[in-house]
Amino acid sequence: MRILGIIPARYASTRFPAKALVDIGGKSMIQRVYEQSSKATQLDQVIVATDDERIFNHVMDFGGKAIMTANTHQSGTDRCFEALTKTDGIYEYVINIQGDEPFISPEPIDNLAEALDGEVALATLVKVIDSDEILFNHNVPKAVLNKRNEVMYFSRQTIPYLRNPESGQWLGAHTFYKHIGIYAYRADVLAEITKLPVSSLEKAEALEQLRWLENGYAIKAVITSDDSHGVDTPEDLVRVSRKFLL
Template sequence: MIVGIIPARFASSRLLGKPLANIGGKPMIQHTYLSAKKSKLLDKVVIAVDDEKVFQVCKSFGADVYMTPKDCPSGSDRIAIVTEKIPDADIIVNIQGDEPFIKGKMIDQAIEPHLFDKNVQLSTLARRITNVDEMKSPSVVKVVFDYHNFAMYFSRSPIPFVRDARTNLERIQSAEIYKHIGLYVYKREALLNFTKLKPTDLEQIEKLEQLRFLENGYKIKIVVTEYDSLSVDTPKDLEIARRFLDKQLKNDNKKFK
């Protein structure tokens, strides 16, 4: 069984109560849930919460929801707790709760390597960066990968560094620099083993959890996608998400006129 698990933490430091943030009359976590349900490969979608109010809201719109401890070290630990409660889950998809407009096609793209290669333990997505602001931003994680599409390194810095480029624009034009999209697909055993590993040096330096996998010898399959995602981490991001939905609804209305 392929199960999508959406971790939703209430006490976000930059946007308190983030799962319940109103976007077009619905809480953000409901948008994420409905977007995930559009995947053609997921057999089940559940939500992992740490707050009673969020639990009740998720129940109200018909989601399958699990309560998890508030002190989980990471989203991966939260979904691991839920995974242990779903014994039939062979492949687990970690769908970030703060990506309300994640496309079902993106989820399916990330899952596909597991369907064709039983040796794949973990897969994730990347999209080519096409503007300088994304390349420079430390909040946009970059990834480099080998000729077999396995990750070599993740960083908040621009990688690869294009030594001979004279400007930042020339860097993104002369080299393929990829943004990592934080949608993860795990084999069950890989996820449960991962949460038993101690945080590693590079992970703590970069503040990137996925480096724990690489530092312990795991391979991460990278799937290049043409789609992007909109992550809501701050009040400014929330306003962008609201404008995005308004524009989407207006376009939909025009189609039916």
């Protein structure tokens, strides 16, 4: 089973322009993501997919691999598909690795890859929620799983709603899952989902993965103990740097 790791990286960002090239303790964000992802033993290759020559040249300069893609893509999934079509290898699966997690651990990437057996169409990571701060934060997507550990629904709301316990007692009454935004796509399925129109549920929640569920694709959930530490703003960068570099 050959698996390609792709790190989509844009230069433009509404909340944090040029964040892929920002310096974090002597290395750029994209270099840290690339180096951490390259430690995953289940990936046959890691590449950066970008629409900007500055990012492309920077990746090549530090010895990484990069592919130029169009600047019209609306999502990392679309960028991953174009990058896949431009590789010279044959891969059964693609894992989309977020380009704004400079301290990502290779273990959850390997855990996700180990769930790919040729039958799984799509897969992603989830983590058990252990704090009310995360549970009731509408900026943190949650996932509800079925008995086969497939995702039934994603929402920014706290789901499922518990009718009887007070909100401060929800964590002790039910297992809630935070969605960790790393995706695995079987290559043929990646080609299919990039052709789907934006769905009503996707519009409602602003969550791309709902488009796949709404069109009948099963998404395997792999439970991880590793958390995500994404950098969306300069303030996030300060927080994450203090956690990992000090």
